[in-house]
Amino acid sequence: MLFKNLKIDGWRQYKNIDINFHPRLTIITGANGAGKTTLLGVLNQHFGGITPQLIGVPIIASGGLKYLSSIWGQKRVGLAPNNYPPGMHSGTINIGSVEYGNGTISQINIPENTGSIYHFQFNSMQSVKGASISSHRPIFKYESVSTIPTNVSTKSQIYQNYRNSYINRYNGGQTNNRTETYYIKETLISLGAFGEGNAVIQPNPQALQLLEGFKNILKVVLPKNLGFQSISVRMPEVVLVTATGEFPIDAVSGGVASIIDLAWQIYMYDNDGFPFVITIDEPENHLHPEIQKSVLVNMINAFPNCQFIVSTHSPFIIGSIPESNAYALRYDESNKVYSTLLETVDKAGTANDILREVLGLDDTMPDWVDAKIESIVNQYKNIGVNKENVASFKQSLIDAGLGKYVSSSLIKLVEEYKIIDN
Known part of the structure; x- marks a missing residue:
């Protein structure tokens, strides 16, 4: 629906x-x-x-x-x-x-x-x-994962763990001081540890499928110039392997962290197609x-x-x-x-x-630029618009570091001079 x-x-x-x-x-x-x-x-x-x-x-x-x-x-x-x-x-x-x-x-x-x-x-x-994602993204900070769950959770359980942590933070509480990003890291370690298995631990196809699925999502949503390749679990840490280097998931930039967080929530919520x-x-x-x-x-x-x-x-x-x-x-x-x-x-x-x-801004210049241009226009609009004054006006803008605004400022000068002249 x-x-x-x-x-x-x-x-x-x-x-x-x-x-x-x-x-x-x-x-x-x-x-x-x-x-x-x-x-x-x-x-x-x-x-x-x-x-x-x-x-x-x-x-x-x-x-x-x-x-x-x-x-x-x-x-x-x-x-x-x-x-x-x-x-x-x-x-x-x-x-x-x-x-x-x-x-x-x-x-x-x-x-x-x-x-x-x-x-x-x-x-x-x-x-x-459906689900809602607020404007406040969690902060990716280093958190040590000392234990991991031995039972691999379903997508809905993983999503609910994340959501409960968010709701608790929203309401001003704490869940064992664990943030949403802690649960992302903990879950990735669990999926990596039990997915492929080893000589002692039997592989878990569900865990492997969840992990590989999230890797594939990250290949689509992360910036192409990052060159995301894989997720590597190196107990007890999680590392992003990219064409530009390897990064602990706790140390990624704010932008990359934001995309990982968005993708995690949507991927774990989408559990039935x-x-x-x-x-x-x-x-x-x-x-x-x-x-x-x-x-x-x-x-x-x-x-x-x-x-x-x-x-x-x-x-x-x-x-x-x-x-x-x-x-x-x-x-x-x-x-x-x-x-x-x-x-x-x-x-x-x-x-x-x-x-x-669309957003209704009168102009996109910083306010200080507007104020400086207005000040220079006011100096010249009362003394007439002629060849010498225009040349001096342009030079004043250039000296103020506003050379890129010469054309638009000259139009403003002429318009205001006409108002005075009339």
């Missing part, structure tokens, strides 16, 4: 959110505060584990402290008990809907009267096989721009049964795959957020084009 459509309107900052999910990849982008992560939270509630918490807005009322659910517009009008639409009941307010691959549409409701924390409610929620959904909040985290351009391409190739739904700020992610649905969350004149589908021409632009046209 996959997701087909999401609609939300009249709640918090949202006005007319309408997203059709591509069967392979849907990208949601927009400024901070536009609500990308919250939209993923609507989907993530289908997967179990961590239920997205919605925080009520506190107000001081005549009866004391109360919390609002951020409903606005016509939905603030009270409904008579017999006038609730299908999917709603007294005490809830409809804010949108989710449509599934089988055609079922479930209304998304929230409590009319909330406490400090409340949750989404679905009147016809379908069973969706049926279609499933993976949501990723900001997959670009820790990744070099060159890798950002290929990370989703590689993930889609590595996991052909997966529907990816991601949120991002990266122009390299947005334009990485033409066969996708990409939506920008934008603010209207009333500062409410609506969704708009990006056409292929929007996704085909350069990084600077996407930053300006």
Whole structure:
């Protein structure tokens, strides 16, 4: 079961959110505060584990402290008990809907009267096989593995060990001080030790298959210039063997660690070959721009049964795959957020084009450059635009280390001079 459509309107900052999910990849982008992560939270509630918490807005009322659910517009009008639409009941307010691959549409409701924390409610929620990956990646740090399990776990057990560690960390607890990456290392050692076996230990085909499968995934998803070749278990350590050298898994770069972590979660979750959904909040985290351009391409190739739904700020992610649905969350004149589908021409632009046209940046220059150019323009706009002044203006930019901005700055000078002249 996959997701087909999401609609939300009249709640918090949202006005007319309408997203059709591509069967392979849907990208949601927009400024901070536009609500990308919250939209993923609507989907993530289908997967179990961590239920997205919605925080009520506190107000001081005549009866004391109360919390609002951020409903606005016509939905603030009270409904008579017999006038609730299908999917709603007294005490809830409809804010949108989710449509599934089988055609079922479930209304998304929230409590009319909330406490400090409340949750989404679905009147016809379908069973969706999937998992969510947050924007916070675990840190790969050295951890000694002193013992390894002698019983080789199944994929689902391996995934659950990882997930439990993450949930425990999310909730502020600890699991014997063991991180998610500890379980990756421990599992790889166990699979390596018992997979092929030796003269004393009988081979375990299941362990060997799991290990070889993960190696094959890494060959697809890791950067090609790294030249990944294999995983070598050297008790009690795990080493990545690559064309550029051998590295303990604890010592890989942040970008490589991030990709290994993403691949591990998806690979261990995908245990039956049926279609499933993976949501990723900001997959670009820790990744070099060159890798950002290929990370989703590689993930889609590595996991052909997966529907990816991601949120991002990266122009390299947005334009990485033409066969996708990409939506920008934008603010209207009333500062409410609506969704708009990006056409292929929007996704085909350069990084600077996407930053300006999709993410709404006025320009991509650092603020200090803007300020310096503005200062130089102000020096010259009042003394006239002639051959000598233009030459001096250009030299001032060059002396300030801004020679690459001469053309655009000259246009700015002429425009501002015309305003004064008029």
